[in-house]
Amino acid sequence: MVVGVNGVGKTTTIGKLSHHFKQGGKKVILGAADTFRAGAIDQLQIWADRVGVPLVKQKMGSDPASVAFDTLQSAVTQKSDLVIIDTAGRLAVKST
Ligand SMILES: Nc1nc2c(ncn2[C@@H]2O[C@H](COP(=O)(O)OP(=O)(O)O)[C@@H](O)[C@H]2O)c(=O)[nH]1
Ligand SMILES: [Mg+2]
Numbered sequence: 001m002v003v004g005v006n007g008v009g010k011t012t013t014i015g016k017l018s019h020h021f022k023q024g025g026k027k028v029i030l031g032a033a034d035t036f037r038a039g040a041i042d043q044l045q046i047w048a049d050r051v052g053v054p055l056v057k058q059k060m061g062s063d064p065a066s067v068a069f070d071t072l073q074s075a076v077t078q079k080s081d082l083v084i085i086d087t088a089g090r091l092a093v094k095s096t
Helices: 010-023 040-051 064-078
Strands: 028-033 082-087
Touching (some): 010 028, 028 040, 028 064
């Protein structure tokens, strides 16, 4: 699971890590658990397409824990070697 402050490079690094591990013969699966920021899921989808690895995603605004759970279930079913989960780097607890 990749965590860090907003804009620190989590999603980009996931793209790089996916490429690295895929080149090394590992079966990688990604989970789009940044369901908070606009465009975050599409951004990760672009990386998944570039690298050629599957991505598990739900709608924007959905429960990130549920995305992580789905991703792990898919990983078990598909016998993946590595699961990388993108996160929003913040709690979606806006009260305004
Ligand atoms: N120069 C540089 N920019 C980077 C690097 N990694 C990410 N970025 C840029 O930093 C910005 C935020 O990256 P992103 O992966 O979306 O961060 P996230 O919010 O943590 O997921 C984007 O404009 C990226 O292109 C890096 O290693 N070097
Ligand atoms: Mg991101």
